[in-house]
Amino acid sequence: xxxxxxxxxxxxxxxxxxxxxxxxxxxxxxxxxxxxxxxxxxxxxxxxxxxxxxxxxxxxxxxxxxxxxxxxxxxxxxxxxxxxxxxxxxxxxxxxxxxxxxxxxxxxxxxxxxxxxxxxxxxxxxxxxxxxxxxxxxxxxxxxxxxxxxxxxxxxxxxx
Amino acid sequence: xxxxxxxxxxxxxxxxxxxxxxxxxxxxxxxxxxxxxxxxxxxxxxxxxxxxxxxxxxxxxxxxxxxxxxxxxxxxxxxxxxxxxxxxxxxxxxxxxxxxxxxxxxxxxxxxxxxxxxxxxxxxxxxx
Numbered sequence: 001x002x003x004x005x006x007x008x009x010x011x012x013x014x015x016x017x018x019x020x021x022x023x024x025x026x027x028x029x030x031x032x033x034x035x036x037x038x039x040x041x042x043x044x045x046x047x048x049x050x051x052x053x054x055x056x057x058x059x060x061x062x063x064x065x066x067x068x069x070x071x072x073x074x075x076x077x078x079x080x081x082x083x084x085x086x087x088x089x090x091x092x093x094x095x096x097x098x099x100x101x102x103x104x105x106x107x108x109x110x111x112x113x114x115x116x117x118x119x120x121x122x123x124x125x126x127x128x129x130x131x132x133x134x135x136x137x138x139x140x141x142x143x144x145x146x147x148x149x150x151x152x153x154x155x156x157x158x159x160x
Numbered sequence: 161x162x163x164x165x166x167x168x169x170x171x172x173x174x175x176x177x178x179x180x181x182x183x184x185x186x187x188x189x190x191x192x193x194x195x196x197x198x199x200x201x202x203x204x205x206x207x208x209x210x211x212x213x214x215x216x217x218x219x220x221x222x223x224x225x226x227x228x229x230x231x232x233x234x235x236x237x238x239x240x241x242x243x244x245x246x247x248x249x250x251x252x253x254x255x256x257x258x259x260x261x262x263x264x265x266x267x268x269x270x271x272x273x274x275x276x277x278x279x280x281x282x283x284x285x286x287x288x
Contacts, residue, residue, distance in 0.1 A: 030270035031178070081177055090174060097172045100219075101269045104248025108268065115253030121171060121221055 016141045023106040032079045036145040044144050044151035049128050052099035055120035059113045062158035066099040072150040096122030163191035164212035169202040171220040186277035199228030206238050218247040233262030242283035
């Protein structure tokens with residue numbers, strides 16, 4: 001039996017969404033010191049000025065992205081570091097690390113990935129003038145959460 | 161508690177600062193914090209500094225944390241320095257690999273200052 005493939009095919013978006021949301025909530029509560037609330041996707045779309053990405057390979061294969069506007073990214077970094085977070089580089093670093101921890105926390109909550117799912121180091125894009133095309137055409141899970149009233153989108157796209 | 165020098169190896173400068181803050185919140189007095197952004201830089205830092213504690217991520221470019229631990233464990237100058245991993249990798253196999261390579265503690269991200277205290281004080285031979 002190919003367990004790598006079956007992990008994805010037997011899982012469904014409706015089962016993964018609460019796990020992803022829990023993973024996001026825990027990361028923000030513990031590392032940012034702020035509770036985030038799940039928002040309706042259609043009502044709250046962030047202006048995607050910062051996009052952090054972490055790749056997954058192995059039992060889960062795809063990409064996790066965290067998107068928000070520049071002001072929100074700055075506020076996240078300040079909440080993590082205090083007022084010392086003043087450069088764009090630090091803001092990008094903070095958002096990348098948030099994305100990394102969400103990806104890790106999410107996969108650690110899934111049964112059956114033990115040691116068979118690897119994460120890439122994070123990449124962060126600043127600026128919104130780009131198109132995102134993922135080759136991982138399969139399961140897609142997306143949630144929008146409010147951080148101090150501002151939307152942050154978290155998307156997980158996996159190969160089927 | 162005597163002041164110590166800690167080496168923090170993580171590719172995120174934000175995470176290095178959070179780890180330093182967590183050590184201070186755990187009541188550990190720091191003489192100095194040496195930072196490295198990957199395992200290779202960590203090995204160089206070990207040659208040029210007298211270090212009492214190492215905190216190390218796993219997923220890093222250039223040289224990952226597991227390879228760093230293996231190579232640090234083989235260095236005469238690094239013998240006996242406790243290494244605690246701080247990483248998003250939470251699987252049992254990663255924990256086993258890290259401990260087998262020579263790490264003495266393992267903290268999963270996201271982490272609280274209390275977890276840092278719980279895992280770091282024992283390897284420094286201090287009571288919580």
